[in-house]
Amino acid sequence: MKSLYREQLATMNPYIPGKPIEEVKKEYGIEEIEKLASNENPLGPSPMAIDAIKNEVENIHIYPDAAAIKLRTTIAENCGLEYENVIVGNGGEQILSIVAQTFINDGDEAIMAKTTFGLYGSSVHHMGGVPVKIPLKKYAHDIDNMINSITEKTKLIYICNPNNPTGNITSREDIDRFIKKIPNNIIVIFDEAYYDYAKVNPEYPESLNILKDRPNTIILRTFSKVAGIAGVRIGYALSSKEIVKEMGKVKGVFNVNKLAQVAAIGALGDKEHINKTVELNYKSMALMKEYFESKGFEYINSNSNFIFVNVKRSSQDIFEELMKKGVIIRPGHLWNWNNWIRVSTGTIEQTKKFIECFDEIR
Numbered sequence: 001m002k003s004l005y006r007e008q009l010a011t012m013n014p015y016i017p018g019k020p021i022e023e024v025k026k027e028y029g030i031e032e033i034e035k036l037a038s039n040e041n042p043l044g045p046s047p048m049a050i051d052a053i054k055n056e057v058e059n060i061h062i063y064p065d066a067a068a069i070k071l072r073t074t075i076a077e078n079c080g081l082e083y084e085n086v087i088v089g090n091g092g093e094q095i096l097s098i099v100a101q102t103f104i105n106d107g108d109e110a111i112m113a114k115t116t117f118g119l120y121g122s123s124v125h126h127m128g129g130v131p132v133k134i135p136l137k138k139y140a141h142d143i144d145n146m147i148n149s150i151t152e153k154t155k156l157i158y159i160c161n162p163n164n165p166t167g168n169i170t171s172r173e174d175i176d177r178f179i180k181k182i183p184n185n186i187i188v189i190f191d192e193a194y195y196d197y198a199k200v201n202p203e204y205p206e207s208l209n210i211l212k213d214r215p216n217t218i219i220l221r222t223f224s225k226v227a228g229i230a231g232v233r234i235g236y237a238l239s240s241k242e243i244v245k246e247m248g249k250v251k252g253v254f255n256v257n258k259l260a261q262v263a264a265i266g267a268l269g270d271k272e273h274i275n276k277t278v279e280l281n282y283k284s285m286a287l288m289k290e291y292f293e294s295k296g297f298e299y300i301n302s303n304s305n306f307i308f309v310n311v312k313r314s315s316q317d318i319f320e321e322l323m324k325k326g327v328i329i330r331p332g333h334l335w336n337w338n339n340w341i342r343v344s345t346g347t348i349e350q351t352k353k354f355i356e357c358f359d360e361i362r
């Protein structure tokens with residue numbers, strides 16, 4: 001019998017979210033929980049974003065600006081573009097759905113790393129496309145294999161830079177070599193959710209320069225990580241005016257709410273909060289690296305706000321044992337890396353608590 005549902009749903013699984021803090025507290029009877037599972041900002045939201053929301057809250061009886069002109073203009077000014085080069089979404093997540101909806105016809109192929117952000121594959125599959133997943137090489141995007149996998153059907157190539165969950169960057173040198181080999185009619189998507197953390201590494205490529213020469217490029221960024229406003233859902237993409245126009249046809253009319261629009265403008269102006277966040281990130285990261293090195297645990301060099309480490313045991317067991325002690329991490333089995341865990345950087349106190357608890361159960 002014909003299925004009631006869109007046929008792709010039969011082969012799709014629901015996303016497994018991290019457990020909410022309140023639920024863990026109840027289930028395990030613990031008071032203090034440190035959530036180092038979702039790469040949120042341990043310093044909290046940008047104070048300028050909070051102020052902006054407070055000032056706007058009286059106006060929520062009015063629909064938001066569907067075109068989000070003020071926000072798009074502010075973003076554009078920040079990166080030397082025009083507002084027509086910017087599309088905003090209900091989180092970077094929505095931007096990724098819009099990308100698939102804009103480009104993928106039945107049977108189109110999209111190349112991506114095998115171990116990367118799960119939404120690339122699921123959004124492409126949902127639209128009837130075929131995700132072509134290339135295994136990592138030495139824990140990094142295998143650029144050459146990705147190039148060699150291009151066929152007549154290739155529409156999109158995703159580069160998660162830095163990559164989630166591994167945290168490492170693809171260097172400018174590799175990206176330059178890659179981009180020269182990609183036909184102009186293929187869309188290259190750089191997911192730069194961790195841009196502000198990554199750009200302190202001199203090897204990190206400036207993808208805006210690529211966009212200037214190569215219009216079929218999309219750069220994705222978000223306010224969920226460094227800006228600390230994951231809860232209001234706002235992310236954006238930078239691309240050619242033509243691509244932004246086409247993506248705008250499927251974005252949903254009022255896709256970014258009024259509070260998110262003003263919060264994002266506030267956060268963009270809050271350089272102090274960004275700097276503090278990045279500084280804390282690398283301090284916490286250094287504590288974890290030092291600990292892992294001293295105990296002989298292999299980790300991947302990260303320019304994100306999390307670290308991926310080989311714990312040499314079942315990640316599910318480690319996950320549960322840490323949870324009982326009040327620390328939530330992301331177990332690697334979700335990516336079929338069964339002995340690895342992903343840990344977000346916390347405050348110094350949170351990070352020390354993770355290290356202490358991990359040391360007790362390892």
Ligand SMILES: *Cc1c(COP(=O)(O)O)cnc(C)c1O
Pocket residue numbers: 090091092093094117160163164191193221222223224225230234235
């Ligand atoms: C967090 C993240 C995003 C976007 O998250 P949103 O909260 O939806 O903006 C996109 N890509 C990667 C790799 C991420 O880690």
